[in-house]
Amino acid sequence: MEVCKIDEFHKDFDGDYDVKFYKEIGDNLPVVNSLDDLIRELRVIFSCDKVNVDLVHYVMKSYKSSPADWKRFAKFDRFRYTRNLVDHGNGRYNLMTLCWGEGHGSAIHDHANSHCFMKMLQGSLEEIRFAWPKEEGDRLREIGRKELKLNDVAYINDSIGLHRVENPSNVDTAISLHLYCPPYNKCTVFNQNTGLKSTSTVTFYSAFGKRIKENKELVEPEDN
Numbered sequence: 001m002e003v004c005k006i007d008e009f010h011k012d013f014d015g016d017y018d019v020k021f022y023k024e025i026g027d028n029l030p031v032v033n034s035l036d037d038l039i040r041e042l043r044v045i046f047s048c049d050k051v052n053v054d055l056v057h058y059v060m061k062s063y064k065s066s067p068a069d070w071k072r073f074a075k076f077d078r079f080r081y082t083r084n085l086v087d088h089g090n091g092r093y094n095l096m097t098l099c100w101g102e103g104h105g106s107a108i109h110d111h112a113n114s115h116c117f118m119k120m121l122q123g124s125l126e127e128i129r130f131a132w133p134k135e136e137g138d139r140l141r142e143i144g145r146k147e148l149k150l151n152d153v154a155y156i157n158d159s160i161g162l163h164r165v166e167n168p169s170n171v172d173t174a175i176s177l178h179l180y181c182p183p184y185n186k187c188t189v190f191n192q193n194t195g196l197k198s199t200s201t202v203t204f205y206s207a208f209g210k211r212i213k214e215n216k217e218l219v220e221p222e223d224n
């Protein structure tokens with residue numbers, strides 16, 4: 001399967017979409033009232049060779065989270081966050097929920113040269129960004145920190161840096177919806193103090209609402 005070429009990401013989406021975006025897309029803005037609408041629109045967007053990053057962001061932002069839409073993909077593990085496949089996007093991208101129990105967090109990781117969009121479906125998460133280490137052995141330097149609240153959309157790729165994501169709450173769970181283009185099953189994780197890196201295999205806890213029982217490769221470190 002040929003992978004979509006995706007436009008270079010050119011802005012941090014804290015503000016409004018720029019005039020150029022509305023000029024190009026203006027009359028054809030998709031309407032997204034449900035998760036099914038979102039899945040359908042993403043498939044359309046990614047069916048062409050060149051993907052407009054602003055448009056991907058726009059449709060993910062347009063969807064207003066409704067638990068009835070995604071509850072079958074909300075499967076939690078007691079000990080660590082889970083990855084639950086929602087749609088495999090005709091092989092061009094993966095759409096999945098990540099379900100974070102109280103206090104759960106990821107390791108610091110890269111995104112294997114993929115684009116990563118992340119939308120909050122429930123609760124809040126904290127994203128902490130780091131610069132790539134200049135030399136192996138360097139402590140990782142924090143370059144930013146942001147709270148992601150309900151319906152927010154964040155974006156990262158390897159040229160922006162590394163990050164870790166965590167649910168800072170001790171009482172509330174959190175659920176986020178992630179799109180990775182192209183899909184990947186290995187990434188690099190980093191130790192913050194030593195900068196040492198290792199390869200991590202990422203797998204699914206469930207797919208299309210069904211639990212995957214044999215998931216022995218789920219070995220990504222919880223913390224470092």
Ligand SMILES: [Fe+2]
Pocket residue numbers: 109110111116163
């Ligand atoms: Fe990530």
